[in-house]
Every structure is written in C-alpha cells, then in structure tokens.
Amino acid sequence: MIIDYRHEPREGEEKRVTWRDMIGNASVKRNLLQLFLWPAKYPAEFTGLLAPQEGLLPFGPPRNGKTMAAKAVASKCKATFFNVDAASFGSKWFGDSEKMVKALFEVARERAPSIIFMDEVDGIMPASGADLGFGSQALNRIKAELLVQLDGLPTTADRVQVIGATNRPWDIDVALLNRLPIRTYVPLPDQEGRAALFRKLLGTNTRGHTLTDDDFDHVAIKTEGYSYRDLTKLCREAAYVSVREALMTDDVDECLEDESEAVMALRSRRSLQVNKVLTAAQKIKPTTHPQLIARLEDWKNEYAEQT
Ligand SMILES: Nc1ncnc2c1ncn2[C@@H]1O[C@H](COP(=O)(O)OP(=O)(O)O)[C@@H](O)[C@H]1O
Ligand SMILES: [Mg+2]
Known part of the structure; x- marks a missing residue:
C-alpha cells in the first residue's frame, strides 16, 4: 500500500514504476535489495546480525532515478510505503507540522512493516538558513520531532525503515544525516x-x-x-x-x-x-552542471560508502 502525503506529485514523474523500467544503477539496486526487499520477503533470514538496518540515503544529480528507485521499492515491497516531502509538513498542515510528523510515524508503526520515503530530504531538514515559508521556529520544532521519532524507531521484526533522497547532501542537517548512515551514490549513466x-x-x-x-x-x-x-x-x-x-x-x-x-x-x-x-x-x-558532479563526488569520497 502506498500512502502519499505529498502536496502535489512532481512534473514528469510517472505514476507506476517497476524495476524493469530502471536501467543500470546497480549499487542503489543492491542496497534496496539487501535493506528492504529481501528483509521484507524473507524475514526469517534477516534477524540477529542481519536485523533491519538504519536509513538509506540515495544521493546524486537531479532527474536521475532516485525517486524512481524508491517508487520501484514501493511497488515491489510488501511494506506500507509513506511518501513525504517538505511540502507535506508545510502549508497543508501549517501550524501543526510537528504533530503531523508524530502522527506519520505513529501510523507507520501501526502499519509496519513500513517504509517512510522522504524525498528531497534536504528541504525537509535543511542544515540551516533555508526558509520553507513557515518560520524558523516551526522548522526547528519539525526537526526536533523528526529526530525524536527516528531515534525511537523499533529495530525488531515489525519495523519502520527510512529512505531519504537528495541532490544536495551537504544541505542536510547533520543530526539527520547521522540517522541515514547508508549513503549510496546514484551517478549519471555510463x-x-x-x-x-x-x-x-x-x-x-x-x-x-x-x-x-x-x-x-x-x-x-x-x-x-x-x-x-x-x-x-x-x-x-x-x-x-x-x-x-x-x-x-x-x-x-x-x-x-x-x-x-x-x-x-x-x-x-x-x-x-x-x-x-x-x-x-x-x-x-x-542539464547537469559538471561542477555539481565534482561536488557530489567529493562528498561521496568523504561521507559515503565506496563502491
Ligand atoms: N535508471 C533509470 N532508467 C530509466 N529511466 C530513468 C532512470 N532514472 C531516471 N529515469 C527517468 O528520469 C526521470 C526522472 O527520474 P527521478 O527518479 O525523478 O530523478 P531524481 O533522481 O531527481 O529523483 C524518471 O521519471 C525516468 O523517466
Ligand atoms: Mg526526485
């Protein structure tokens, strides 16, 4: 089941996506298999040392398959899939944003196994200075609640897992980044x-x-x-x-x-x-500026797993 909390789907996003539509991107596919698809399908195999892991952060240049990969998981996996982006916590629930965050995780726990997909997560939890149009105090409350919820995630068989996707990993709040430790680069196609x-x-x-x-x-x-x-x-x-x-x-x-x-x-x-x-x-x-690629590769070398 897919629950879409987003304000409005983005331009050019196809509704239904399957693995077959996705060319290449081997490293992100491997991560999705080992972290999400296999544990959901063969739960008995994924206990003990192989118990569910912390969050995944696909990062890379825009328009290059990060959202698509998450959607392919949604269509394939038995888990309840929650789709959220910055706008989900913004205008729609203005004033009640942190309650919205709390409620999201509550529903996710109730419906576990669940995957919460935070698209463009740098916008949901910017490192600093970004103005989402609902004030820095409100933003800080959202951030705080998100971190509380992420820390409280159960790690047992009935679980809630998190995927965050970003074009700008350096703009993500460091506390959130720590909760998305499996960082996988989604490069331009070779x-x-x-x-x-x-x-x-x-x-x-x-x-x-x-x-x-x-x-x-x-x-x-x-x-x-x-x-x-x-x-x-x-x-x-x-x-x-x-x-x-x-x-x-x-x-x-x-x-x-x-x-x-x-x-x-x-x-x-x-x-x-x-x-x-x-x-x-x-x-x-x-459309991708070579400087952006250089910056992403630098970030990858410093903060991401090497593949
Ligand atoms: N690996 C891929 N194989 C085939 N088409 C792709 C792939 N990655 C992206 N696309 C195409 O590019 C579009 C944009 O990809 P998207 O996942 O939205 O990018 P982003 O990385 O910004 O999230 C998709 O809707 C699809 O048409
Ligand atoms: Mg995207």
Missing part, C-alpha cells in the same frame, strides 16, 4: 547505461527504429554527461521530429481534417533513424 536506455526507449517507438549495435554505441558516446531524464527527453524529441515535419506543411488548416495529406504521411512515416537521434542531441543538451 556509456553502457546510456546505450541500454536508448535501446529500451527506442524499442517502444511505434514505427520501430533502424539503429544497429554500432549506432547505439555511437549515440551513447555522443551523450556523455546526460542524465537518464535528459536521455528520455532526447528520445522523445527524436521520435517527434517526424510529427513536426508533417506539420511543416503550408496548409496547417488542412491538417485539422482527419484524412489530410500530412496525416497520411505521418501514418506511413518511416522507422526512427540514427540521424534523428543525433539531431535531437543538438537540441536537447545535458
């Missing part, structure tokens, strides 16, 4: 990951594609620095080129008629070719 995503997405094109293995290698090499989301946009763009071409006719009004020439042309369009992908790559550029 060449192999990019090729795999291209194969998967172009494979869903209605008219198919004509890319060879060499073409896939080529487009993967050309898209270094792209996030999974950037690549997804790029593939959509490539597929849309022929729709746009069809609409470039002089008589756009004619296109509004169902059997116009342009519509016929669109219906009989050819499968997607590599040049369309390369043209799309001219238009859709990577």
Whole structure:
C-alpha cells in the first residue's frame, strides 16, 4: 500500500514504476535489495546480525532515478510505503507540522512493516538558513520531532525503515544525516547505461527504429554527461521530429481534417533513424552542471560508502 502525503506529485514523474523500467544503477539496486526487499520477503533470514538496518540515503544529480528507485521499492515491497516531502509538513498542515510528523510515524508503526520515503530530504531538514515559508521556529520544532521519532524507531521484526533522497547532501542537517548512515551514490549513466536506455526507449517507438549495435554505441558516446531524464527527453524529441515535419506543411488548416495529406504521411512515416537521434542531441543538451558532479563526488569520497 502506498500512502502519499505529498502536496502535489512532481512534473514528469510517472505514476507506476517497476524495476524493469530502471536501467543500470546497480549499487542503489543492491542496497534496496539487501535493506528492504529481501528483509521484507524473507524475514526469517534477516534477524540477529542481519536485523533491519538504519536509513538509506540515495544521493546524486537531479532527474536521475532516485525517486524512481524508491517508487520501484514501493511497488515491489510488501511494506506500507509513506511518501513525504517538505511540502507535506508545510502549508497543508501549517501550524501543526510537528504533530503531523508524530502522527506519520505513529501510523507507520501501526502499519509496519513500513517504509517512510522522504524525498528531497534536504528541504525537509535543511542544515540551516533555508526558509520553507513557515518560520524558523516551526522548522526547528519539525526537526526536533523528526529526530525524536527516528531515534525511537523499533529495530525488531515489525519495523519502520527510512529512505531519504537528495541532490544536495551537504544541505542536510547533520543530526539527520547521522540517522541515514547508508549513503549510496546514484551517478549519471555510463556509456553502457546510456546505450541500454536508448535501446529500451527506442524499442517502444511505434514505427520501430533502424539503429544497429554500432549506432547505439555511437549515440551513447555522443551523450556523455546526460542524465537518464535528459536521455528520455532526447528520445522523445527524436521520435517527434517526424510529427513536426508533417506539420511543416503550408496548409496547417488542412491538417485539422482527419484524412489530410500530412496525416497520411505521418501514418506511413518511416522507422526512427540514427540521424534523428543525433539531431535531437543538438537540441536537447545535458542539464547537469559538471561542477555539481565534482561536488557530489567529493562528498561521496568523504561521507559515503565506496563502491
Ligand atoms: N535508471 C533509470 N532508467 C530509466 N529511466 C530513468 C532512470 N532514472 C531516471 N529515469 C527517468 O528520469 C526521470 C526522472 O527520474 P527521478 O527518479 O525523478 O530523478 P531524481 O533522481 O531527481 O529523483 C524518471 O521519471 C525516468 O523517466
Ligand atoms: Mg526526485
């Protein structure tokens, strides 16, 4: 069961996500298996030294699968899954935020096994200075309550586990960071990951594609620095080129008629070719700043597990 406390789902977030949709990201998948999926499925195996562990913090560049990974857990795992972000504790429950935090953990304990997923956790518990629009006193009370609740989590078989995701781990309050000790980096896709995503997405094109293995290698090499989301946009763009071409006719009004020439042309369009992908790559550029990657890698070297 999934209980969504968030104010509003984010743009571009697909509703249902499964493991099959997720390319690459081996280290985060391994952590999710050993910390969440296996313990939920084989509880008898995960006792004693293997008893449930403390919180997991996937961190990495934006639009690159952290939320997706958590959602895949939600869809696969038998646990009750609570989805919260900064807005959950903000305007909706204004004035009662710390009670809201307490209630969240109470329900989670009642419904255990539970997973509380705190998306963009740097916003829920910023290190300092951030203004969520409900005053620093209120924010401090929320922080304090969250820490109390996290410390009180049961570690027995009927448990509540926590996942926090962030693009900016250095902005998380240090006390909260200590409660999320298993920090796993979710990097941009490597060449192999990019090729795999291209194969998967172009494979869903209605008219198919004509890319060879060499073409896939080529487009993967050309898209270094792209996030999974950037690549997804790029593939959509490539597929849309022929729709746009069809609409470039002089008589756009004619296109509004169902059997116009342009519509016929669109219906009989050819499968997607590599040049369309390369043209799309001219238009859709990577959105992750290299400086952000450098900063994340530094943080990883200092604070995260090394994989
Ligand atoms: N590993 C992946 N495999 C396939 N698509 C992905 C992957 N990671 C991200 N995406 C695509 O990028 C979008 C944004 O990912 P999301 O999980 O929201 O990023 P964030 O890391 O910011 O939480 C997803 O909705 C999905 O379309
Ligand atoms: Mg996210």
